[in-house]
Amino acid sequence: MKQQNDEKKYAYIYTLLLMVLFTIPVYFALSYAYENELILKEMALEKYSNELENQIYSEQINLTRSVKIKYAFLNKMGEKQLYDLSKDLKNYNFKREC
Numbered sequence: 381m382k383q384q385n386d387e388k389k390y391a392y393i394y395t396l397l398l399m400v401l402f403t404i405p406v407y408f409a410l411s412y413a414y415e416n417e418l419i420l421k422e423m424a425l426e427k428y429s430n431e432l433e434n435q436i437y438s439e440q441i442n443l444t445r446s447v448k449i450k451y452a453f454l455n456k457m458g459e460k461q462l463y464d465l466s467k468d469l470k471n472y473n474f475k476r477e478c
Contacts, residue, residue, distance in 0.1 A: 454460060
């Protein structure tokens with residue numbers, strides 16, 4: 381009877397040990413597969429964004445990468461009030477009136 385209890389005890393210990401030994405590599409394999417999938421999706425997204433950017437800035441559309449805008453702030457009479465924004469703006473109430 382004592383021998384059967386010892387055998388059951390050892391069987392449980394060995395089973396638990398084998399479960400732990402198999403679980404650790406499976407965990408690392410799944411972790412690696414997950415990271416690998418994230419990297420592949422990131423690379424695919426980056427490739428897509430580069431292709432999209434190339435299509436936007438292609439010669440067919442003739443869209444430049446930098447856009448320079450001429451601007452001016454006008455008063456109610458339509459006269460230019462401010463056209464150089466190198467200075468800080470103070471006390472301006474911006475409203476668009478059409």
